[in-house]
Amino acid sequence: MSAEFESPAITPIQRDVPFVFTGEAGEYFRIWIVNVVLSLLTLGVYSAWAKKRTRQYFYRHTQVDGTGFEYLADPIQILKGRVVLVLLLGCLVALQAFDPVLYLVGVALFMVASPALLVAALRFNARQSAWRNVRFRFDAPISVAYQLYAKMVGLTLVTCGFAVPYTQWMWADFIASNHRFGDQPFSWRTQPGEIVTLYIYMVPMMMAVYALFFVGILCIATLGQLLPTILGTKANDPATMDQIVSMASIIGLPLFYAALTVPSAFFKARMANLFFGGMSVGPHTVRSEQRFAELLRVYLGNLVALVLSLGLAWPWAKVRLTAYRLSRLTLVAHGPLVVDAGEGADHVNALGDAAMDLGELDLDLGF
Amino acid sequence: MVWFDGQRSEGVAATLALDANHYLTLRDENGQLLDPEAVCPARLHIAPPLGDTARTFHFGGSGRGESRDLQALAALEHALGRGWKGRALARLESAWPIALTLGALVMLGGLAGLRWGVPWAAEQVAIAMPDDLAHKVGAGTLRVLDTTVLKPSRLQTARKDELRAGFLTLAAPYDALPLTLHFRRGVGPNAFALPDGTVLLTDELVALATDDRQLFAVLAHEIGHVHHRHGVRMALEGAALSVLVAVVLGDATELGNVAAGMPAALAQAQFSQAHEIQADDFALETLVHAGISPRHFAVIMRRLQASAGGPDRSPVTTGTDPEKTSADGALRYLASHPPTEARVARFATWPEPQ
Ligand SMILES: [Zn+2]
Numbered sequence: 001m002s003a004e005f006e007s008p009a010i011t012p013i014q015r016d017v018p019f020v021f022t023g024e025a026g027e028y029f030r031i032w033i034v035n036v037v038l039s040l041l042t043l044g045v046y047s048a049w050a051k052k053r054t055r056q057y058f059y060r061h062t063q064v065d066g067t068g069f070e071y072l073a074d075p076i077q078i079l080k081g082r083v084v085l086v087l088l089l090g091c092l093v094a095l096q097a098f099d100p101v102l103y104l105v106g107v108a109l110f111m112v113a114s115p116a117l118l119v120a121a122l123r124f125n126a127r128q129s130a131w132r133n134v135r136f137r138f139d140a141p142i143s144v145a146y147q148l149y150a151k152m153v154g155l156t157l158v159t160c161g162f163a164v165p166y167t168q169w170m171w172a173d174f175i176a177s178n179h180r181f182g183d184q185p186f187s188w189r190t191q192p193g194e195i196v197t198l199y200i201y202m203v204p205m206m207m208a209v210y211a212l213f214f215v216g217i218l219c220i221a222t223l224g225q226l227l228p229t230i231l232g233t234k235a236n237d238p239a240t241m242d243q244i245v246s247m248a249s250i251i252g253l254p255l256f257y258a259a260l261t262v263p264s265a266f267f268k269a270r271m272a273n274l275f276f277g278g279m280s281v282g283p284h285t286v287r288s289e290q291r292f293a294e295l296l297r298v299y300l301g302n303l304v305a306l307v308l309s310l311g312l313a314w315p316w317a318k319v320r321l322t323a324y325r326l327s328r329l330t331l332v333a334h335g336p337l338v339v340d341a342g343e344g345a346d347h348v349n350a351l352g353d354a355a356m357d358l359g360e361l362d363l364d365l366g367f
Numbered sequence: 368m369v370w371f372d373g374q375r376s377e378g379v380a381a382t383l384a385l386d387a388n389h390y391l392t393l394r395d396e397n398g399q400l401l402d403p404e405a406v407c408p409a410r411l412h413i414a415p416p417l418g419d420t421a422r423t424f425h426f427g428g429s430g431r432g433e434s435r436d437l438q439a440l441a442a443l444e445h446a447l448g449r450g451w452k453g454r455a456l457a458r459l460e461s462a463w464p465i466a467l468t469l470g471a472l473v474m475l476g477g478l479a480g481l482r483w484g485v486p487w488a489a490e491q492v493a494i495a496m497p498d499d500l501a502h503k504v505g506a507g508t509l510r511v512l513d514t515t516v517l518k519p520s521r522l523q524t525a526r527k528d529e530l531r532a533g534f535l536t537l538a539a540p541y542d543a544l545p546l547t548l549h550f551r552r553g554v555g556p557n558a559f560a561l562p563d564g565t566v567l568l569t570d571e572l573v574a575l576a577t578d579d580r581q582l583f584a585v586l587a588h589e590i591g592h593v594h595h596r597h598g599v600r601m602a603l604e605g606a607a608l609s610v611l612v613a614v615v616l617g618d619a620t621e622l623g624n625v626a627a628g629m630p631a632a633l634a635q636a637q638f639s640q641a642h643e644i645q646a647d648d649f650a651l652e653t654l655v656h657a658g659i660s661p662r663h664f665a666v667i668m669r670r671l672q673a674s675a676g677g678p679d680r681s682p683v684t685t686g687t688d689p690e691k692t693s694a695d696g697a698l699r700y701l702a703s704h705p706p707t708e709a710r711v712a713r714f715a716t717w718p719e720p721q
Pocket of ligand 1: 588592643646
């Protein structure tokens with residue numbers, strides 16, 4: 001019978017409240033494997049409960065000021081959303097098989113619906129997330145999402161894609177500043193220039209990796225030309241050539257992939273710092289201090305473990321990544337962490353949520 | 368335990384007790400009742416246990432309690448005679464021997480399911496599908512291909528008729544299939560079959576062949592794809608694969624995509640290779656039946672491979688089956704077609720009739 005919360009009277013004006021992650025790879029592995037088996041045995045029906053348990057596991061183990069977050073979604077509601085979405089996607093697949101023209105129409109409709117689905121998913125997600133029995137909210141009207149979408153698409157087309165850093169800022173701003181925790185609105189301080197700068201660093205890194213890749217291919221090709229002469233085999237023997245190409249691909253492709261995680265880790269670490277670090281919740285601010293080299297080590301370790309374990313290390317990788325990210329996240333409390341729940345019930349449906357789960361709508365902000 | 372009233376993010380230390388008459392009371396440290404509704408056990412809802420995390424409970428109102436005293440909560444549930452489902456699940460999730468056994472089973476079952484289960488199920492569904500439905504799959508694909516990559520054939524009408532006559536002879540035993548031969552060009556030497564019985568032959572392939580019987584050998588293989596409904600099966604196998612990946616990885620993040628991408632590509636390639644072998648079996652049988660030496664198939668496949676100048680240079684079009692030649696080597700597991708040399712060996716060594 002202990003009270004882990006602090007009395008407002010002794011709370012200093014400003015204090016650091018770290019995010020603490022207490023999840024363990026072994027514990028999550030057992031939950032994950034049971035989820036997988038039950039989902040398979042029930043032909044996917046259990047996947048809604050599996051989702052709830054997975055989310056709840058990571059939420060409960062993420063603690064701020066001694067209290068974990070809570071994921072409140074009703075699995076039945078998740079299931080309903082999934083059923084509708086699976087039916088819709090099933091129709092799309094059937095159309096693809098029977099009528100490619102109508103299929104394209106279907107895909108176009110899906111794209112037109114995607115801002116609405118995204119907003120629905122964000123609302124659902126926020127509404128089902130709580131801390132100390134106060135829920136989060138996502139308040140943006142769907143019309144605003146459509147206006148934003150139109151602007152983003154227009155800008156991208158007009159600038160031939162060069163506006164991507166700016167449209168990404170617009171989207172992140174839309175998400176970050178439309179959330180609420182209880183009656184406390186979120187706000188976002190990150191400036192477009194900061195994301196542009198991030199891209200200015202990231203793009204050359206990316207290009208360097210690709211350049212290395214092509215230099216590698218050239219070397220292999222030259223070697224392939226020279227090798228038969230060196231080995232004294234028949235020149236241009238297709239079998240030898242194929243062996244060389246295969247061997248080079250087997251070694252080269254994973255290396256290339258591993259090399260690509262370098263700019264990716266840089267981008268994701270910085271992006272997370274900009275996204276979370278720019279956030280305020282009412283008077284409180286957030287600090288995110290992910291480091292490129294540290295995140296890269298986590299990524300590469302995870303990659304190696306996943307490959308060597310044929311995917312079974314997935315729970316370990318997920319826990320490790322989450323633990324790292326949260327270890328670098330701090331809430332800077334300006335005053336007591338007491339928030340009123342506030343008013344307002346909004347329509348939430350699990351359909352948008354299900355769409356994100358099936359990977360049809362990608363909401364990857366890079367964190 | 369702590370009680371959060373749902374109005375403010377501020378908790379009060381509280382005690383939940385069950386008395387001898389099976390009434391609940393929820394009191395703060397001073398003995399004040401926190402929720403007058405919190406009396407009847409029927410209204411109490413406790414979140415199921417999950418690892419060693421704190422559990423929450425509520426009485427249908429806005430307030431929520433949270434407790435780390437997992438034993439006390441389990442005892443309360445036990446006294447009320449419920450929560451057995453949650454406890455059973457938690458027991459399942461807490462035992463390493465069970466988890467490791469399940470892990471091994473999922474691994475083996477997954478591999479077996481991918482290797483035999485999914486193709487078998489797809490085949491059963493494809494076979495059970497009514498003829499006209501199965502042959503409607505991919506209708507309109509030709510129209511899309513015509514407006515995108517394919518160009519009209521430049522072959523003389525007489526030449527087309529000649530080839531069409533041979534094709535009809537081959538197709539004669541399968542009069543239930545709505546087979547039609549079409550000529551196009553623009554995608555290199557190739558032939559492919561659509562599920563509706565449309566078989567496409569490119570001018571480039573016609574030019575590559577040194578004997579019409581080589582073309583008939585390829586066409587026999589294409590008829591095999593239509594006969595075995597490979598188009599439908601490929602679509603079904605692909606759908607089953609994405610569902611499996613989604614179930615296993617759940618909310619896949621960037622790590623999930625990496626982890627899922629390779630095995631999925633591998634499985635898809637294996638499904639496709641199995642279809643090619645089945646179509647080859649069909650071609651062999653059909654050619655022998657039509658009195659054409661299967662050796663012609665080996666000749667044209669080798670010519671195709673030589674002309675492609677390397678593995679996998681043919682265009683890939685979803686829902687159709689562009690023929691591909693494929694080199695042997697470490698990458699063969701990821702190719703849509705089995706290594707050409709392995710495929711043609713049995714054709715090339717077919718005994719010539721005396
Ligand atoms: Zn084929």
